[in-house]
Amino acid sequence: MTPMTPITGGPRSGPPSRKTSGRRPSDRRASEGRRASIDPSKLVRMDKVPHLPGSDVFNVVFVGAGNIMFGSDEGPWNHSFRFEHKLGPRLKVVALIDPNTERAHAVLAAKCATFVRSAYEATRVYKSLDEFVRDVTPALAPRVVVVGSPPMFRGTMQHGRDIELQILKAFPGVALFLEKPVATGPAAEIAECFKVAETIKASGSVCSVGYMLRYLRGVQMIKKILDENNLIVMATVARFACAYEAIAKPDWWDVAKSAGPVIEQGTHFCDLSRYFGGDVDIASVEAHALEWFEQPGHLSAQKIDESAIAPENRVPRVTAATWKYESGAVGSFMHVVALHGHDYSCELEVYADGYQFKLVNPYVQPVLYIRRPGSDSEETHRFADDDPFFSEVSNLIDVIEDIEEDPECDPILSSFEDACKTYELTWAIRLASEKSRKPVVAKRDAAPTVSS
């Protein structure tokens, strides 16, 4: 990065009732031993949320012009769409930063061909944050920077992989939205992630990490019942079975590039487990994996050519882990690469004295089954049109604008520090599973069905 003069704040001429100071730390309640939560009745459908009042523009910078930012067939994610709905005509995307400028121009052209044109017609494309910082004027300073670049370029203190620190240096106090996982470097760099967390916390900036499942109405319903009944979680059981046939990105299948399916994908369920179980005793993590070269690990519907990936870098088909939470509770997690088709099959169970909560299918059509004291039967709760991607964006904007007058309400549910702890857990699972595996080369030739 070149030396630069910090630019503070974007245009702010909103309604005077909004507080702009006294920001509460995003992990305030977490640091008090109780995790942040939101009243589930406040998590409403996108079309039920009115656009924020005011005529002031809300400058946003997007880092990354890929699927998470502009959508794809792979899933319901598409941050730009949620920002458009939350901010309406106030949204101005002042910059789109992506080294693949062709892709950036293509997504902007598509936006400008629609009714959201006003948010994008003046968007400038830059190859790097540096370029943008050299060009920016106070009128173009962002209120929030949304980072959806690949995690290998984030979460460290190293040049070129320290986007969070560079953003805060150029725009002190700017709000951050950062995608999960916080990084994907080697395990030895985890300590650096925590240093980034310290810097973000010390800056006082609002920072939200994209663990959107925390914003599911079903998740917040579980949280509410636990809190209202002073329950202590005894166990969490999480299962994440992806539909591998639909995963067409070659990098996903290469642990040297993606860091593996637990760190890249299962992270959502490890995070949810931590949301309910609390901090994990990392030394207690144990895990086993079914590897690609073992007989049951043969896959018949891969859409990529796995033979192009080095044998030692091919993803495990099943990873199963258990651990102790610092509270004494027990957690377990299984990631499975087995399903065909498109939809993932995911479930989370949470147990407390007298209670079983079973959250099923949170990605597609969440259903929550609850068994309570006094009955052996389960209640069923369905959450039509729940959109956690919208809820996390909507909540973030409200926190940035300090819309909520009650300081106990609507905190950010996933701070950077908390997301680092999830990252640390997923690395511990990967390392424990690798420790228990048999050497690749020894078994490789014995497996008749491998695809290499």
Ligand SMILES: NC(=O)c1ccc[n+]([C@@H]2O[C@H](COP(=O)([O-])OP(=O)(O)OC[C@H]3O[C@@H](n4cnc5c(N)ncnc54)[C@H](O)[C@@H]3O)[C@@H](O)[C@H]2O)c1
């Ligand atoms: N929360 C979710 O459910 C969810 C869903 C999808 C993706 N994600 C996360 O979002 C992130 C991006 O995933 P994706 O699917 O959009 O990937 P993608 O490959 O579709 O897009 C990434 C984009 O970033 C660009 N890029 C590369 N290096 C960059 C840099 N240094 N600065 C800026 N841009 C850079 C690439 O050119 C590409 O256009 C990942 O961390 C992924 O885990 C989260």
